[in-house]
Amino acid sequence: MVYLPHDNDDDVEHRMVHQLTTEALWMAQSEFFQEAGDQPMPAPRLVLGYEVWAPMARFQYAEDIDGQIGTKVEAMRAYVSQLRHAAWDEAIRGLARYRSAVSTGTGHAEVFQVLGLRTPPPGGGPGGVHD
Numbered sequence: 590m591v592y593l594p595h596d597n598d599d600d601v602e603h604r605m606v607h608q609l610t611t612e613a614l615w616m617a618q619s620e621f622f623q624e625a626g627d628q629p630m631p632a633p634r635l636v637l638g639y640e641v642w643a644p645m646a647r648f649q650y651a652e653d654i655d656g657q658i659g660t661k662v663e664a665m666r667a668y669v670s671q672l673r674h675a676a677w678d679e680a681i682r683g684l685a686r687y688r689s690a691v692s693t694g695t696g697h698a699e700v701f702q703v704l705g706l707r708t709p710p711p712g713g714g715p716g717g718v719h720d
Contacts, residue, residue, distance in 0.1 A: 595638030595645050595702045603641050611636075611704070631707075638702030644684065648700035651692035658685055658697040 593610040594603035617630040637650065654661065658681075665671075665678045672678065685697035692698050 591633045591636045591705075592639055593636070593704075594641050595643075596704075597643060597645065598641050599643040600641060607638065614705075633705060634707050635703070636705035638704050639699065640684070645700060645702055647702075648692075649703040650701045651688065651698050652701070653689070653693045653695040653697070654685060654699050655689075655696040658682060661685075 591610065591614065594600075594607050596604070596607050598604055598607070614633065614636065618632055620629055638645075662678050662682055665681050668677070682697070685699065688700050689695050689698035692700060
């Protein structure tokens, strides 16, 4: 699974990370690096874009994070320099509540842009998505 900032984030560095990651995934799956072995790297099972500074207008997947919201808020509070500019810890909690209201109906949720999904081969063979 690969997580990266969604493709329309307002922060230029986040957009660059998105672009560089998608390019690296494409290159790793190509045959450009044959010195790394006979076969290119298989595609990741799932590639998800997440929200950082700019909420996504559209998303394809939502995840209940009610059990993790406290940890997520505490992690943001570790970035003291960022909290001088805005109450990002409370923004995280507010966005998660809103995302829940429009998606999962639980207390808190995160939403994702599905950028890549590898389906399992017939019969659920090796390397596919397994439930």
